Structures are given as structure tokens and as C-alpha cells.
Amino acid sequence: MISKRYKIADKVIEVSSIYEDVHEYCKDYVTNEQSDFSVTITPEDIALEKQKSDSEYAYEGLPLPNFSDELLEETAVYRKIAEIMPGYDTFVFHGSVIAVDGVGYLFTAKSGTGKSTHTRLWREYFGNRAVMVNDDKPMLKITDSGVIAYGTPYNGKHRLGTNIAVPLKAICILTRGGENSIVRIDKSEAYPMLVQQVYRPQNSMQLMKTLDLVDTMAESVKLYQLGCNMKIEAAKIAFEGMQ
Structure with missing residues (x-):
């Protein structure tokens, strides 16, 4: 076995x-x-990940993937960490977090909507003022003073992310549209998407804790919906709308 320690979302994991x-x-x-805390991967964990991936592809009617054991092990590590983190008031969220002037904004949407494209527009528009925190699976920690967004190693196929922590000001649900427009939404409107995009642990107690954390998050940050045509002015309209 190969063992090393990593500090992710202010927790040290062996x-x-x-x-x-x-x-x-x-x-x-x-x-x-x-x-x-620590996580240890066994051959059984890798076999389980293969079984899960094969089942997902079969359900979608796609050819079965041929993922290497090395890649499956990376997924197994991610999953084990994600299962434990709610005990530290922290959870994994599927979205793209970008910081401007040290303040974080999270964009989430159904796969293929254009989260990564939109945050790229922010980087183009704001230049050095914008820092990519995580482009796929940031961790969010709920505290008494607000929500903190953390970079993680799990930052998407383009590996866009930074090992930093920023206060999260807003969550924006992204939709495609012909015109760029942003509106404030309430918790009840945002909640279905928030629950869909959060990592939901298999352990029932950790799942209940995660849902409680999502509920608190929805009351702690501003929530928006953005119609976006993926032109550069979308970044300006989104940023100004969330101020």
C-alpha cells in the first residue's frame, strides 16, 4: 500500500x-x-466501482467502459472521502466555483448546460481578478458565519482549480437562453436542483446530515437563476446581478 496525507477542505486525510x-x-x-481521518482502498473497492460504472452505462444503453483499475481507484478514494465529510459540516457539490476579488460564486446546472463555458467567460472578462476555485466538485463547508467553498483535487476533465478557500456569496442555476438575464429566486425554487447536485451519501445518517446542510446553505447564500447565451457580456450581467 502507498500512504500519503492530503489537506482538503481543512481536513487532513490519510x-x-x-x-x-x-x-x-x-x-x-x-x-x-x-x-x-483515513481511507484505505482494497481490491474489493475497485471491483465495486467497476460494477457501478458498468451498471450506469448499461442503464443508459451505452457500451460498457474499459476504465483502468487506477482510474477506478481514484473514484473509490473520492467516494470514501465524500461519504465522511458531512460529519465535518462539509459536502461535495457538483458545480463550478469561481472567485472574483476573493469572493466565490457557484454555478450549477444539468450536465452539458455550459457551467465551465460560463466560468471561462468570467476569467476572460475579469482577467487576473478571477481565480478558478474548482470546475467540477468543490467542497462546501457550512459555518456559523456563512458558507466556505474549497478547491479539491476533483476539478474536472480540464483540471481547472486552485487549492484555496473562499467565502461563497451566491449560487446561480444556469440555463441556456437567447438573452442574458438573471433573477433572484427563493429557496423553494432552487432546492430541487441543489439536492440533485449534492453528493448524497449511502449512509442514512450522513445523508440526513447532508440534507440538513443543504437546507442551511440555501438560507445562507443568495440564490439566482441565469439565462445565458454564452457571450462575454453574460459574465458582466451575472456578476452585476449578484451584487
Whole structure:
């Protein structure tokens, strides 16, 4: 086994893996601090990940994938970490977080809507004022003073992210539209998408805790819906609308 420690969302995790690839993937988060918890991957974990991926592809009527054991192990590590983090008031959320002047904005939507494209527009519009926090699976921590968004190693196929933490000001549900427009929405309007996009643990107690955290988050940050045509002015309209 290969063991190293990583600091993700202010928690130190000791990861013991069969393959080295996991540690290359997480190298930007390595630390020598004392661990808060540990995860260990077994051949059975890798076999379970293969079974899950095969089932998902079969359900969609797609050819079965041929993922390597190394890639499946990376997914197994991610899943084990995501299962534990709600115990620390933290959860994984599927979305793209970008920070402007040190303040975070999270964009979420159904797959293929254009989250990554939209945050790219922000980087083009704001230049050095904008920093990509995480382009796929940020972690969000609920605190008494608000929500903190963290970069994680799980930052999408283009590996866009930074090992930083920023206060989260707003969550914006992205939709495609001919015109750029942004409106404030309430918790009841946003909640179905928020629950859909959060990582939902298999453990029932951790799942209940996660749903409680999402509920608190929806009351702690401003919520918006953005119709976006993916032109550069969409970034200006979205940013100004969330101020």
C-alpha cells in the first residue's frame, strides 16, 4: 500500500492506495499534518466501482467502459472521502466555483448546460481578478458565519482549480437562453436542483446530515437563476446581478 496525507477542505486525510496514480492526482493537496481521518482502498473497492460504472452505462444503453483499475481507484478514494465529510459540516457539490476579488460564486446546472463555458467567460472578462476555485466538485463547508467553498483535487476533465478557500456569496442555476438575464429566486425554487447536485451519501445518517446542510446553505447564500447565451457580456450581467 502507498500512504500519503492530503489537506482538503481543512481536513487532513490519510489515503492508502494500491496504485500511485491517486497520489499524483492529489499532489497539490499534500501535507505532513496530523490526519483527521483515513481511507484505505482494497481490491474489493475497485471491483465495486467497476460494477457501478458498468451498471450506469448499461442503464443508459451505452457500451460498457474499459476504465483502468487506477482510474477506478481514484473514484473509490473520492467516494470514501465524500461519504465522511458531512460529519465535518462539509459536502461535495457538483458545480463550478469561481472567485472574483476573493469572493466565490457557484454555478450549477444539468450536465452539458455550459457551467465551465460560463466560468471561462468570467476569467476572460475579469482577467487576473478571477481565480478558478474548482470546475467540477468543490467542497462546501457550512459555518456559523456563512458558507466556505474549497478547491479539491476533483476539478474536472480540464483540471481547472486552485487549492484555496473562499467565502461563497451566491449560487446561480444556469440555463441556456437567447438573452442574458438573471433573477433572484427563493429557496423553494432552487432546492430541487441543489439536492440533485449534492453528493448524497449511502449512509442514512450522513445523508440526513447532508440534507440538513443543504437546507442551511440555501438560507445562507443568495440564490439566482441565469439565462445565458454564452457571450462575454453574460459574465458582466451575472456578476452585476449578484451584487
